[in-house]
Amino acid sequence: MENSQIAAVFDEIGDILEILGENAFRIRSYHNAARTVGDLPDRIEDLVGAGKDLTELPGIGESMAEKIRDILKSGTCPTLEDLRKRLPPHLTDLLMVKGLGPKRAKILYEKAGIKSLDELKAAAEAGKIRGIEGMGEKTEQNILKGLVTLAATAGRIGIKQAAELVATISKHLDGTKAIRRFQVTGSFRRRRETIGDLDFLVEAVDRAAAAKAILAYESVEDTIASGAEKVSVQLASGVQVDFRFVEAAEFGAAEMYFTGSKAHNITLRKRAQKEDLKLNEYGLFRGEKRLAGKTEEEVFKALGLAWIPPELREDRGEIEAAEKGTLPKLIERSDIKGDLHVHTDATDGAGTIEEMVAAAQARGYQYLAITDHSKAVTVAHGLNDAQMRRHADRIRECAAGLKKFTLLAGVEVDILKDGRLDLDEKVLAGLDWVCASVHSYFEQPEDVMTSRMVAAIKSGVVHCIGHPFARLIGKRDPIRFDAEKVFAACKEQGVCLEINSWPDRLDLPDVYCKRAREIGLTMVISTDSHKTADLDLMEYGVWVARRGWLEKADVLNTLSAAAIEKRIKRT
């Protein structure tokens, strides 16, 4: 049983209670519990198995703990089953439509018999929404737009697409005279792996002129809201972008407020309340008097806290650490000294060895490991033992001709379904860098997968586990294994875990980075490049590492070439 399944039960209970109009705080408790469970790196099932008291977890009390035990046993719980009898099964889907909340979902069901997204679409297209109490023509149009957005983006876009949009929007804002300065906030500033919408703060010289300029941006397809405080637009790509106008004296407070996360903000505000202070998007106040607001640093300071990097603002212990002065000094892009996972045209890459080396040198790297596929990955023309030996020879020939640059002969070897490696161990032992990955039999039961990975880790020839969860965001679920056992094996064997920077992998995920760091494992941030331009994906891996609380010292490829060669040398 995965934590996400337990979280889904709690979220569904919360959604149904919302539509039924139950106590708002009770509803929040379910969503809070869902978040706690969903964020946990340890599997709840294992914690229960180890006899841990679940009520020690934030937001989990006696009632939630009992429900978790029920869910582990049966996949559901009596509370959810009872609630489900009171509403049609897909009614909660309506809440995913922007502009539709629990109250309207209830009205749509009770007054118009709408029970699903399909029925909602049909009713809106037939002009049957207008006329329902509290809803007019505009609401009907907004529902249709909301349905289009939902279908186009499935609610969220990837971090890479978001980064590209932020770059082009920033360029537009930069060229607007009515805007003095701006800052992207929201989940993008926290570098979440997927983004719901984009948020910009704008300090305007002239708000009306700034709003006009924003609405003139070529990719704006639709205006969602336009007031004195904010402008909201929908881009042609379906993504919503909010621009909020703020004054210089409140800029820092607004940055904090709109960067979030929601959970982080709530915890900060409670903290302010205890001191008899009020924290909102305009500043930190004692009564009417603003104590801070201009910069984030001064607001945090006035709260008795060190400035917290945006990537950590998820209410995962960062506020406590900021109070104690124990925040990590997060790794930065410039700390990366080389890439240890790239492919060439020997398998499924597009570049030659020489081209990949030149691209790495152009990025200021000291070293590069060529890691082509092994034979099991037939679609990638993976190499067999003899081919791998010859490929390593070619890599070393190339290395011999390089000055002040270290080229490592490596491999991304498949972990076969029984945990054996796809190439002869003598061949692997002769390589400088061995990254082992799962590329098949993703659906194995957890105990089988755990043994499979532990066997690979204990082979004695592996340096690193590539994209450990083998997930593709939005496309393929992570494989299931006991992370504690796998991490413990890595610790024992000195094997690293990869943070794969490929935007739809971002694997190891952030919460596991944090856990791995606590255990004392070393991570490797790699691009898994298949062409020279892919080397620039490194940034996304660094973002994941930062969200996972990693410092420079936690990441192998921050070492110099000399240090890394010493570190990976076989004894």
Place this chain on the structure above:
DNA sequence: GCCGTTTTCGGCCCGACTGTTTTCAGTCG
């Protein structure tokens, strides 16, 4: 339903915008 250096009851973050109605509820972040 959760929680506690104001603890076992009584709170629980808070402001802006839209659409529809006629003073505000619903939704969002």
